[in-house]
Amino acid sequence: MxxxxxxxxxxxxxxxxxxxxxxxxxxxxxxxILPHLWMFFGMFKDKLEVIAFPPSLFPKVFLWANIGQTFEYFNLWNNIKNTMIICFGTIIVQVTISSTCGFGLSKLRLKYANHLLLFFIGTMMISNQATIIPTFLMMNKWGLINNYLSVILTFSAWGWMVFLFKNFFDAIPDTLLDAARIDGANNLGIFTRIMVPLSLPVFAIAILNTFNVVYSQFMVPLMLLPAKDKWPLMLQIYTATVSAVPWNQIMVLLTTASLPLIVIYIIFQRYIVEGIVMTGIKG
Amino acid sequence: MKKIKWNSGWLFVLPALIVFIVFKYYPIAMGVGISFFKYQIMSPPGIFIGFGNYIRAFKDPYVLNALRNNFEFWIIMLVLNFWVPLALAIMVNEVTKHTGIIRTMFYIPAILPTVVVTILWKYIWQPDYGLANFLMGKVGLPHQLWLNSTLLVKWCMRFPYLFIFAGLSAGMDFIIYLAGLSNVPRELYESAELDGAGFWRRLFRITLPMIRSTISMLLITNTIAIFNLFDEPKIMTGGGPAKSTETLVLYAFDKAYTGGEFSYATTITTIAFCIVFMLTVMQMRLQRRSDM
Known part of the structure; x- marks a missing residue:
């Protein structure tokens, strides 16, 4: 109001x-909306029309063939596959370690649990920019350069996730857990049978946010995945703009990259907005 | 007396503990560590040179230039960007009809990737065929070089953030402000109305003080983002023209990636990290004082 x-x-x-x-x-x-419409229609223009002056919003002829050509020229499905591997890999590792950790800190009466929570939240001050060069050297020593694992593990340590899960689990009453313990359930059983089913919304928030953040990452893959066939979508787009690729193909790339996010957003708006409100941080 | 029972709960915390130590705390410690060495990739960490890298950094005209650029970006952020999501959130918060659809219109862009938006705007700023010069011509102003002009390039780079639809952090800030605004209790406005306080008085005496902590939190996150600025200059200009958009992180990246001077590069990122760290601590202090 x-x-x-x-x-x-x-x-x-x-x-x-x-x-x-x-x-x-x-x-x-x-x-x-105008700049984005211009991007969308630029996709169908021919390569002189897209740099004509004065610029036009609508193409004279819709060249649908541009899309197919661009996908073929850049081998774009490979980039999309890479992006998906990185996104889903990170989601699996990050959500698993963060949710179990949040459960441990919240419900299992560990000593120093509050100090440990600070230890995890404190990492939010350590940006990827501050650690990227040492991380590169470390991955280089372990032979993980050009391996998806290097990017996935770097993204997996996100302090906010632990905080999110811990906060949510705190609200679940202890009596439920005690009842299950009397029935003979161990910690793992309690986690998978009680905690997870009760906290599906928080898992949705975590998964969608991780997907959005990791999907848009640029600097870390730039450093850790130098081989062309390992590039995620964002790196392919960047490389296209610094080499002499016609703008109509670049517009195809940009539109392709934005579409999945917009579709996911429209379907899961509530969770994404809630996640942003709670993090206050993008990437 | 029973034996000390080992709490199996540690098994739940352990994986996260390991990942966070190895991929957050260890790299930052290693970064600080190797900034005291002349790094050799074949026999790390190389030769110990004490504060040599730091002395070099503070004498390096490019580092000083990058620091100044970061600072100028910060000023531009304050002038051009910081107030926009707040103003928009206040206006959207006043909407009473079709709330859902209007909010959705303003939410969508918050999720578009920086790379996409930055490249789109690189196209708009093109001097020969870009939309920007077309519009300049329409209103009778001379065409500009935009990204090729050392004077304008920083402003051009921050300009997309004026548009919530440009996504980027502006959209995030907007959503957070809107959440903050909806937490301001209604009763305050009602009693202010009875006291005869007008719109602007209510805005400055009730609304803004109530969301002060949100504002200061976003100010500090935006400041941190500026001192970690990398994506936009790398994508839009590569640091040019004439190094006028080269930021600390971008310079460090170039030193490491093309120069292979890893320890010097980590010295620079460590300096940037220290600036961010001090700002964050300052923010926490200020916030604690204002909460009391």
């Missing part, structure tokens, strides 16, 4: 300000 009260919206200052805000918002929506 806004600052302006319902009865004020009818007249006077309240009405003026309300009108003014609505005007700005309605004007800004098309203004904000």
């Amino acid at each position: 806004g600052i302006i009260q319902d009865n004020e919206r009818k007249s006077g200052q309240g009405k003026r300000i309300y009108r003014c805000f609505m005007g700005i918002l309605l004007l800004s929506i098309p203004l904000q």
Whole structure:
């Protein structure tokens, strides 16, 4: 609910300000969509039309063939496959270690649990930028350069995830666990049979957020995956822009990269927004 | 007296503990460690040279240039970007009809990848055929070089953040502000109305003080992002023209990637990390004081 009260919206200052805000918002929506529409239609232009001046929004002819050609030229399915391997690998490792860790910290009466939580949250101050070069040297020593594992493991240590799971598990009553213990369940049984089914929404938030963040990563794969056939989508797009690739093909790449995120977003809006509110951090 | 019972709960914490130590704490410690060496990749860590790298860094005109660039980016962020998501969130929060669809329109872009948006804007800023110069022509202004001009390039790079639809962090900040705004209790506005306080008075006396902690939290995350800036300059300009967008992290990356000077590069990232660390501690101090 806004600052302006319902009865004020009818007249006077309240009405003026309300009108003014609505005007700005309605004007800004098309203004904000325009660059992305231009990207979308740029996909179908021919390679001279896309750099014609003055620029046009709609293509004269829709060249659907551009899409197929671009996919073939860049071997794009391979990049998409790489991105998916990295995303799902990270989701599996990160969600597993973070949820079990959150369970341990929250419910298993460990000594120093609060200090340990600080130990995990503290890593949020250590950005990927600060650790990328030592990580590169470390992975180099272990022979993991050009291995998806190097990227997956680097992304898996995300302090916020542990915090998210711990906070959620704290809200589940201990009596449920005690009842299960009396029935003879061990910790692993309690975790898989009680905690996980009770916390499916938090798993959804965790999975969707990890997917979004890892999907968009650029610097870490740039450093750790130098081989062309290991590149995720983002690296392929970057490389295309620094080599002389025509802009219409680049627009195909950009649209291809945005589409899955938009589709996932439209389906799972609630979880994604909730996740953003709770993290306050992207990547 | 029974024996000390080993708590099997540690098994649940152990995997995360190992991953976090190996991939967060160990690299940062190793980074600080090798910044005191002249690193040799064949026989790490190489030759110990004490503070040699740090002395070199503070005499290196490129490091000083990068620091200045980071600082200028920060100023531009404050002028051009920081207030936009807040203003928009306040306006969207006033919407009473079609709330769902309007919010969705403003939410979607928060998830678009930086790489996509940055490249799209690189296309818009193209001097020969870009949308920017077309619009400049329409309103009768001379065409500009945009990304090729040392004067304008930093502004061009931050400009997309004006648009919530550009995604990037602006969309994130918008969502967080909106959540903060909806937590302001209604009763405060109602009693302020009875006292005869107008819109602006309510905004400055109630709304903004109530979400002060959100604002300062986002100010610090945005500042940290600026001192870790890498993706946008790398993708849009590669640090040019004439090194005017080269940031600390980008310079360190080039030193490591093309120069092979790993210890010097980690020295630079360590300096950037120290700046971020000090800012974060400062923010926590300030927040604690304001909470009391």
